[in-house]
Amino acid sequence: MRLSLARGIVAAALSAALAATLAAVTPSSAAEPDAGLALTYQPVVAADGRFRAIEVTLRFRGAASGVTIVDLPDEWGGFDKLYNYLGDIRAEGATLAPSSDPAKIALRHAPGAPIVLRYLVRGANRAEQLQDGEVVNDYRPLIQPTWFHLIGDAVVARPEHLDGDTPASFSVRGMPAGTRFASDLEHPGLTVDGLIESIAVGGDFRLIDAGHGARLAVRGSFAKRDDAGWTQSFRRVAAAMSEYWGNDAGRYLVTIIPFAPPGPGATSIGGTGRGDAFAFFATTNALPEMLDRLMTHEMAHSWVNARIGGFSDTVPEAEQFWLSEGFTDFTSWRALVRAGVWTPEQYFAQFNDALREYDASPLRAAPNKEAARLFWTDEKAQRLAYLRGMLFAHWADDRLRRAPGGSSMRNLLLAMQAAAPAARSDAVTLFSAEAQRRDAAIGEGIARFIDRGEPIALPADMLAACGTLRQFERLVFDRGFDVDATLANDRIIAGVAQDGPAWQAGMRDGMTLIGRSGGEIGNSQSEIAYDVDDGGTKRTLRYMPQGRARETVREFALDDLSPPAARQACIGALSR
Ligand SMILES: [Zn+2]
Numbered sequence: 001m002r003l004s005l006a007r008g009i010v011a012a013a014l015s016a017a018l019a020a021t022l023a024a025v026t027p028s029s030a031a032e033p034d035a036g037l038a039l040t041y042q043p044v045v046a047a048d049g050r051f052r053a054i055e056v057t058l059r060f061r062g063a064a065s066g067v068t069i070v071d072l073p074d075e076w077g078g079f080d081k082l083y084n085y086l087g088d089i090r091a092e093g094a095t096l097a098p099s100s101d102p103a104k105i106a107l108r109h110a111p112g113a114p115i116v117l118r119y120l121v122r123g124a125n126r127a128e129q130l131q132d133g134e135v136v137n138d139y140r141p142l143i144q145p146t147w148f149h150l151i152g153d154a155v156v157a158r159p160e161h162l163d164g165d166t167p168a169s170f171s172v173r174g175m176p177a178g179t180r181f182a183s184d185l186e187h188p189g190l191t192v193d194g195l196i197e198s199i200a201v202g203g204d205f206r207l208i209d210a211g212h213g214a215r216l217a218v219r220g221s222f223a224k225r226d227d228a229g230w231t232q233s234f235r236r237v238a239a240a241m242s243e244y245w246g247n248d249a250g251r252y253l254v255t256i257i258p259f260a261p262p263g264p265g266a267t268s269i270g271g272t273g274r275g276d277a278f279a280f281f282a283t284t285n286a287l288p289e290m291l292d293r294l295m296t297h298e299m300a301h302s303w304v305n306a307r308i309g310g311f312s313d314t315v316p317e318a319e320q321f322w323l324s325e326g327f328t329d330f331t332s333w334r335a336l337v338r339a340g341v342w343t344p345e346q347y348f349a350q351f352n353d354a355l356r357e358y359d360a361s362p363l364r365a366a367p368n369k370e371a372a373r374l375f376w377t378d379e380k381a382q383r384l385a386y387l388r389g390m391l392f393a394h395w396a397d398d399r400l401r402r403a404p405g406g407s408s409m410r411n412l413l414l415a416m417q418a419a420a421p422a423a424r425s426d427a428v429t430l431f432s433a434e435a436q437r438r439d440a441a442i443g444e445g446i447a448r449f450i451d452r453g454e455p456i457a458l459p460a461d462m463l464a465a466c467g468t469l470r471q472f473e474r475l476v477f478d479r480g481f482d483v484d485a486t487l488a489n490d491r492i493i494a495g496v497a498q499d500g501p502a503w504q505a506g507m508r509d510g511m512t513l514i515g516r517s518g519g520e521i522g523n524s525q526s527e528i529a530y531d532v533d534d535g536g537t538k539r540t541l542r543y544m545p546q547g548r549a550r551e552t553v554r555e556f557a558l559d560d561l562s563p564p565a566a567r568q569a570c571i572g573a574l575s576r
Contacts, residue, residue, distance in 0.1 A: 036060065036162065036166040036167035036168050036169070036191075036192065037058060037059070037060045037158075037159070037162055037166060037167075037168045037169075037192050037195065038057075038058070038059040038060070038168070038169045038170075038171075039056070039057070039058055039156060039168065039169070039170050039171075039185070039195050040056070040057040040059075040170070040171045040172070040173060041054055041055075041056060041150070041170075041171075041172045041173075041200060041202075042054065042055045042057070042172070042173040042174045043055075043148065043174055043175065043176070043202065044120065045174070045176055049176060050145035050146070051143050051144065051145060051146070051147070051148050051202075051203060052122075052143070053120045053121060053122045053123075053143060054120070054121045054141070054143060054148060054150065054155070055118060055119075055120055055121075056118065056119055056120075056121055056155060056156070056157070057116060057117070057118050058116070058117045058118075058156075058157060058159075059114070059115070059116050059117075060114075060115055060117075060159055060162065061112050061113065061114055061115065062093070062094055062107060062109040062110075062111070062112060062113045062114075062115045062159075063111075063112075063159070063160075063161040064111050064112050064161075065111065066108065066109060066110065066111045067097075067106060067107070067108055067109075068094065068106070068107040068109065068115065068159050068160070068161060069104055069105075069106055069107075069159070069160045069161075070104065070105045070106075070107065070117065070157050070158065070159050070160070071103065071104055071157065071158045071159075071160055072086060072102075072103050072104060072105065072157050073085075073086070073153060073154045073155060073156070073157065074103040076139060076151070076153040076154055077137070077139035077151070077153065077154070077272060078137075078139070079139055079140055079154070081102075081103075082140065082141075082153075082154045083102055083103055085121055085122055085123065085124060085140060085141050085154070086119050086120070086121055086122075086157075087119065087120050087122060088118075088119055088120040089105060089117070089118070089119040090117075090118045090119070091107055091115060091116065091117050091118075092115065092116040092118075093109055093113050093114050093115040093116060094107035094108060094109035094113065094115045094117075095107070095108050095109070105157075117157065119157070121141045121143070121150070121155050122141070122143065123140070123141045123142050123143025123144065123148065124138065124140040124141065124142060137270040137271065137272075137281050138281070139151050139153070139154055139272065139279075140154055141154055141155050142257075144203070146203050146204045147201065147202065147203030147204050147205065147219055148201065148202050148203055149199075149200075149201050149255070149257055149279070150199070150200045150201070151198070151199055151272070151274075151279060152195055152196045152197055152198035152199070152200075152274075153196055153197070156195050156196055156198070158192065158195075158196065162192050163192065164191060164192050164193035164196075165191050165192070165193065166191060166192045167190070167191060168190045168191050168192050168194060168195050169190060170183070170185035170186060170190060170195065172200075172202075175202060179202060179203050179204065180202065180203070180204075180205045180206070180207055180217070181200070181201070181202040182200070182201055182202075182205060182207055182215065182217035182253060182255065183198060183199060183200035183201070183253070183277075184198055184199055184200075184251070184253045184274055184275070184276045184277035185198050185200060187251060187276065194275075197274055197275050198274060198277070199253070199255055199274045199277045199278075199279040201217050201219075201255045201257075203219065204219050205217045205218060205219045205255075206218055206219065206227060208227070208230055208231050208234060210231070210234040210235045210237075210238040211235060211238060211239065212238040212239055212241070212242040212248040212249055213238070213242075213248040213249040213250045213251050213252055214234065214237075214238035214248075214249045214252045214253075214254070214299065215251070215252070215253050215254070216230060216231075216234045216253075216254045216255075216256065217253065217254070217255045217256070218230055218255075218256045219256075219257065219258070220257070220258035220284070221258065221284065222258055222282070222284050222285075222286065222291075223284055223285045224285070224286070224287060224288055225288045225291065229288060233288065233291075233292050233295075234254070234295070236339065236341050237292065237295060237296050237299060237336070237341065238252075238299065239339060240335040240336055240338065240339030240341055241296075241299055241300060241302070241303070241332070241335050243335070243338065243339055244331060244334065244335035244338055244339075244410070245303050245307075245331075245335075245413075245414070245417065246414065246417075249299060249302045250276065250302060251276060252276060252277065252278075252299055252302050253276065253277040253278075254277065254278045254280055254295055254298070254299070255277065255278070255279050255280060256280040256281070256282060256291075257280070257281050257282075258282060258283070258284045259281060259282070259283055259284070260283065260284060261283040261284065261285050262283070265285075265515070266283070267282075267283050267285050267286050267287065267290065268281075268282070268283045268286070269281065269282040269283070269286050269290055269291065269294055270282075271294070271298070273298055273301055275306075276302070278295070278298035278299070280294070280295065280298075296332045296336065297328055297329060297332055299332075300328045300329075300331055300332035300335070301324075301328055303331065303417070304323075304324060304327045304328040304331055304413075304427075305320075305323060305324045305327065305328075305426075305427035307417050307420060308327075308413060308416040308417050308420050308427045308430065308431070309416060309420045309423065309425055309426045309427035309428075309429065309430040309431070310420075310426055310427060311324070311426055311427070312425075312426035312428065312429065315426075315428070316372055318371075318372035318373070318375035318376070318385070319368055319369060319372040320426070320427070320428050321372070321375065321385035321386075321389070322368065322385050322388050322389035322392065322450055323389055323427055323428050323431060324389075324427065325385050325386045325389055326385065326386055326387070326388060326389010326390040326391075326392060326393060327389055327390075327393055327413070329354075329386055329389070329390040330389070330390045330393035330394070330397075330409065331410075331413065333347055333350060333351075333390075334409075334410065334574060334575070337571060337574045337575060338571075338574070338575040340571075344466055344558065344561060344567070344570045344571060344574065345558065345561075347574060348466070348467070348556045348558055351394075351556055352555050352556055354386075354387050354390055354391070355391065355554050355555065355556070356522065356523075356553060356554075356555070357383065357387055357522070358384075358387040358388065358391055358456075359455075359551075359552070359553060359554055360522065360551075361380055361383065361384055361387065362380060363378075363380050363381055363384050364384070364453070364455060365453045365454070365455065366381070366384065366453050367451060367452055367453045368450050368451050368452075368453065369451075370453070371384050371385065371388075371453070372385075388449070388450065388456065389450075391456045391458065392445070392446075392449050392450060392456055393409055394458060394462065394463075395445060395449065395456050395457070395458055395462075396409055396412075396435060396442050396445065397409035397462075398458070398459060398462040398463075399439050399441055399442055399445070400412060400435075400438055400439060400442075401576075403438055403439040405438070407438050408576045410576060411576075412431075412434050412435060412438065415434050416430050416431060416434055419434065432446060458554070463556070463570075463573050463574065464573075465569040465570050465572065465573035466556070466558060466559065466561075466570035466573060466574065467556055467557050467558040467559045467570075468556070468557050468559075469554060469555070469556050469557075470554065470555050470556075470557050471552060471553070471554050472552070472553060472555075473550050473551070473552055473553075474524060474525065474550065474551060474553055475524050475546040475547060475548070475549070475550060475551075476524060476546070476547045476548075476549045476550065476551050477521075477522050477523060477524040477545055477546070477547070478500065478501070478524070478545055478546060478547030478548075479502060479528070479545050480496065480497055480500030480501045480502030480503060480504075480505075480507070480543070480545065480547075481493055481494070481495050481496040481497065481500070481502045481507060481509075482494050482495025482496075486513055487513075491512050491513045491514075492510060492511075492512055492513075493507060493508070493509055493510065493511045493512065493513050493532065494509055495509070496508055496509050500547070501543040501544055501545060501546060502530075502541070502543060504543065505541040505542060505543035506539070506541055507530070507532065507541050508534075511532045511533060511534050511535075512532060512533035513530060513531075513532055514530075514531040514532060514533055514538065515530070515531050516528065516529065516530055516531075517529045517530070517531050517540060518542065519545060523545075524544070524545055524546045524547075525544075527542055527543065527544055528542070528543060528544070528545040529541065529542045558570075
């Protein structure tokens with residue numbers, strides 16, 4: 001919503017910014033009447049230059065009743081009692097009244113009085129994090145000697161009488177010389193919700209301007225990616241997105257924090273979308289392809305579905321994720337090919353992985369409402385939204401290309417982007433309307449493949465300039481032992497089936513599983529290799545992980561693209 005630049009919002013933001021400037025000159029002065037909520041971060045720095053805490057200052061007018069209740073950060077992102085990281089709460093223009101709820105404070109004051117509320121945020125310390133096993137995706141305030149990472153939900157207290165769309169302003173003070181600060185808070189049109197849904201980082205970060213409105217704040221080092229790699233990759237992704245949509249990301253910020261791998265060879269990446277930013281965590285050994293894929297997906301959310309209609313308030317959000325997640329993958333993959341970042345081979349490798357995962361999903365036939373109901377508790381339901389939406393976009397793209405006038409998904413999405421500001425309808429509704437106008441069958445397709453959960457039928461000659469969608473039968477993937485029981489049993493191998501392939505290769509119950517050194521989980525066609533400890537001797541067991549049952553699989557088989565004209569034709573088809 002912060003993307004809408006209605007005149008009134010801009011004017012409010014300007015006056016809020018002015019108020020913040022005045023407040024910065026005379027720090028103890030109270031809020032101007034129309035400032036809404038003014039937030040200031042100021043690091044507390046020790047004599048040796050280390051960050052110790054962040055002082056948060058909130059300026060606002062108290063409630064007309066003379067009592068203001070302020071909600072402190074509590075539960076967010078899988079963490080709770082986040083108020084425990086706050087302390088030394090002080091107020092000017094109001095007195096702190098006792099509150100029985102540790103997640104709230106009460107302020108007594110003259111009706112509508114200007115109030116300054118201050119508190120210190122102390123970080124979750126590193127030892128505590130390691131003890132909790134939280135090496136990545138730590139959304140608590142992180143305040144380390146040389147850097148800090150503040151998720152608004154975990155840091156910013158909120159006066160209850162101020163609505164989410166109340167104008168807000170932000171400033172940062174007292175950053176030590178030579179340190180950097182980056183946030184998604186220095187925007188026009190900032191609101192109270194925007195303060196909460198925010199990310200701010202400071203300290204020994206490097207700031208990379210990728211152009212097209214995109215910025216990256218990164219610190220530390222990664223084994224397989226240096227700053228030149230970050231800059232090049234980030235610039236290419238930002239340019240590809242901007243070219244696909246015909247406009248820029250709009251001050252999009254990615255912050256990235258490296259963490260030590262939780263174990264040898266273990267890689268992990270994750271993060272949280274902040275609307276106009278992405279707070280990203282990755283182990284230092286993360287592969288550049290993994291980093292780029294996630295970064296691209298998150299940046300694509302700037303458009304999907306914020307700029308093509310957004311979410312409906314009247315339908316559960318999870319029922320709209322097939323579009324918001326699936327079309328995000330579809331558009332970002334297409335944009336990468338269009339910009340020459342991905343080859344057709346890379347595109348169809350992704351496509352085939354997704355198609356295989358979709359065809360093997362136990363929830364493939366789940367109606368949309370059912371899948372949405374399971375979304376927050378079942379990882380397979382989460383994945384289904386991405387896969388189903390992405391494959392449906394391919395189906396719709398194929399329909400549109402065959403329809404009179406020869407449109408495409410990209411044309412349709414650009415039309416949605418153009419229509420969205422005036423349409424005042426959500427992305428799913430807008431998509432149906434725009435698609436129906438081009439091909440009536442697409443509405444029926446939504447009912448069949450999304451609402452009712454029929455398997456998405458893709459024609460063999462879709463994207464015929466690139467190859468053929470093949471369908472064939474093969475043996476199901478089967479490891480031949482019980483991997484869950486093995487992992488639950490301190491890696492002592494259990495459940496080896498005597499008529500299975502692992503037994504034939506020499507695996508027996510009671511050996512210790514060291515790890516997998518070959519093959520691909522879910523792929524019965526590639527030889528798998530497990531390293532085991534067999535009574536003190538390390539052995540590598542290789543076999544085809546095939547069970548007895550057969551399954552139907554689909555796969556896009558690329559034509560020979562070595563002739564330049566053939567390659568160009570395929571890239572052209574993927575770019576339309
Ligand atoms: Zn997403």
